[in-house]
Amino acid sequence: MRVLVAGASGAIGAAIAEKLSDEGDQVLTISRSGEPSSTHLVCDLTSAESADQVSRFLAERGPVDAVFCCTGILHGGWNMPEKSLSQLTAEWLQQNMLVNVQTHIHLAQAVAPQVTRTAPIKWVSLSAMVGSIEDNGLGGWYSYRMSKAALNMFIRNLSIEWGRKAPGSVVVAQHPGTTESALSKPFQAGIADGKLYTQAQTAERLIGVMRGLNAAQNGRLLHWDGSVIPF
Numbered sequence: 001m002r003v004l005v006a007g008a009s010g011a012i013g014a015a016i017a018e019k020l021s022d023e024g025d026q027v028l029t030i031s032r033s034g035e036p037s038s039t040h041l042v043c044d045l046t047s048a049e050s051a052d053q054v055s056r057f058l059a060e061r062g063p064v065d066a067v068f069c070c071t072g073i074l075h076g077g078w079n080m081p082e083k084s085l086s087q088l089t090a091e092w093l094q095q096n097m098l099v100n101v102q103t104h105i106h107l108a109q110a111v112a113p114q115v116t117r118t119a120p121i122k123w124v125s126l127s128a129m130v131g132s133i134e135d136n137g138l139g140g141w142y143s144y145r146m147s148k149a150a151l152n153m154f155i156r157n158l159s160i161e162w163g164r165k166a167p168g169s170v171v172v173a174q175h176p177g178t179t180e181s182a183l184s185k186p187f188q189a190g191i192a193d194g195k196l197y198t199q200a201q202t203a204e205r206l207i208g209v210m211r212g213l214n215a216a217q218n219g220r221l222l223h224w225d226g227s228v229i230p231f
Contacts, residue, residue: 002027002061004028004064006068007070008030008040016070019200028041029041045103050107050110051106053110058114063115066122067121069104070126071104073099087142093143105154120168120170123172126173129175130145131152135229159172176205177197177224
């Protein structure tokens with residue numbers, strides 16, 4: 001299987017790429033850092049030009065069978081998830097939308113020409129349970145929740161379009177579970193025992209779900225175990 005992993009310099013993306021390689025898959029990677037190579041593209045997916053860059057990269061290597069889009073942001077040195085409406089700013093909301101949604105759009109636009117009736121695809125965008133409107137009973141985290149909800153809608157739309165264009169394609173958003181990483185570090189103190197997963201655990205679970213994706217899951221938000229989370 002030829003698999004494209006975007007956001008491959010992040011904790012989960014790197015673990016997925018390593019696990020896939022260990023299992024004998026041909027892995028292509030994209031990140032904003034690293035050394036360019038025949039299998040690695042250095043590219044900023046927040047840029048509008050990135051779709052063309054990725055498209056050219058893939059055109060030289062043939063269609064991929066599956067994609068993991070692991071790009072995302074939760075906090076930065078300048079901002080943390082909002083606890084109240086008064087902390088919500090246009091700038092931070094726009095940054096969340098750019099990184100958590102637009103990067104996935106640019107990547108899908110690059111991959112789209114390769115998705116055909118004879119070359120269906122499995123697509124997994126890392127999302128989050130907190131992007132579920134129905135599951136939201138706590139509030140807060142305005143920008144992150146809204147951006148992940150928007151990503152989930154994008155995935156639903158994409159699943160319909162590619163399902164018509166290339167029957168057999170399965171496009172999903174997936175909650176990876178809370179994984180030990182720089183992204184989750186500020187919040188780990190409040191995580192129950194046994195609910196903070198290693199990068200290797202998360203990679204193994206996500207890859208396992210990807211390999212077994214089926215038509216009933218198309219367009220859904222999935223938990224790390226493949227069960228459906230309500231939108």
